[in-house]
Amino acid sequence: MLKGLAITPPVIGRISIGRVVEKNGKRLPEKDDQFTITTQVQNRDGWMLHPLNESLRKVSTGKLRAIPVRFLFNDPHLNLRAEYSLFDRDTGRPVCVGNGESCRRVGDTGIEELPCPSPDGCAFGRAGNCKPYGRLNVAIGDEDELGSFIFRTTSYNSIRTLAARLHYFGAVSGNLLACLPLELKLRGKSTTQSYRSAIYYVDLAVRSGSTLEDAIMQARELDARRQAAGFDQRALDTAAHAGFSNGAFEDSIEDGAEVVDEFYPSDSGHSDGPVTTADAGGEVPAVRPSLKERLDRRTVLLGGATA
Incomplete structure (x- = not known):
């Protein structure tokens, strides 16, 4: 195993509740009040829709506001990883990642271990727009039992x-x-900061039409079948933990470039998708170079071509 490279759950698609659109040569945020499931491939119009997006939308008979899911791991920390994170906006490279007590920060001499007072108490974090940043991996359907869809968010x-x-x-x-x-459920709420406009966040619940007792009984039955077949859940959790621990940062430069493109178009707001005008205090976020332009610049900085 390559040291310094985090081994993360295989991703076969993405889940979002917003997107970035290009209008008149400018990349602007566009909020949404429903889930969108996409592949990992982009075209001129943005991320290509995954077939599950249409099939689940037919079942929901309307907007997609609930997605049936299972998790890969029993350990909650393996399914959802969240830290305070700061990215280089030009290259997409993670610069500083912390948990409120300690952090790993890229310095002149390499990666340093430093105290982490959280963004509000850190001058370095405030200057660089450090935010809470979470990644949730879920399984949808039975096509790939060890593949996952990733939901990224900077929403508290x-x-x-x-x-x-x-x-x-x-x-x-x-x-x-x-x-x-x-199932993942989309919920709405209004706050003073949202100027009474609805903001949306993601919740987790028992699937519609079922109860918690029913879900637990189904879980016990599935666990019994898996054990009878030789499925070792504990070993899977252990392997995942070792993979995450193998790298200083979970996100690669490519992942970081996507995160910057979707979640860091301005210096304010914490969102479950691209920052909206409500997140930005009623002002449209400053226009930034496109993802392709930043990746091209990164290529020049690294002195070579990107794969």
Whole structure:
């Protein structure tokens, strides 16, 4: 295994509740009030839709505001990773990642271990627009049982809610989180900062039409079948933990470029998708170079072609 390279769950698609659109040569945020499931391929119009996006939309008979999911791991921390993160906006390279106590920061002599007082108490973080940043991996359908769809967010609401739900569901099921039939749900709320406009965040719940008791019974049945077949969930969790620990930062430069493109178009706001005018205090975020332009610049900085 290559040292310094985080081995993360295989991703076969993306989940978002917003997007960045190009209008008159400018990249601007556009919010949404429903989920969108995409592939990992982009074209001129943005991310290409995944076939599941259309099939689930037909079942929902309207806007896609709930997605049936399972998790790969029993450990909540493996399914949802969240840290305070700061990215280089030009290259997409992670610069500083911390948990509120300690951080790993790229310095002149390499990666340094430093105290992390959280963004509000860190001059370096405030200057560089450090934000909470979470990545949630979920399985949708049965086509690829070890493949996942990733949901990225810089929303306190989503990170806090998802973290609580994962720990609670894991606890009440007897550590059978990977076997529980659950669903991601889109919820709305208004706050003073949103100027009474609705903002959306992601929650986790038992699937519609079912109860928590039913879900736990199904989880126990699935766990029994897996054990009978020789499926070793504990070994899978251990392998995932070792993979995450193998790198200083989870996100590669390519991943970071996507994160910067979608979540860092301005110096304000925490969102579950591209920053909206409400997130930015009623002002349209400053226009930044396109993702392709920044990747081209990164190629020049690194002195070679990108793969």
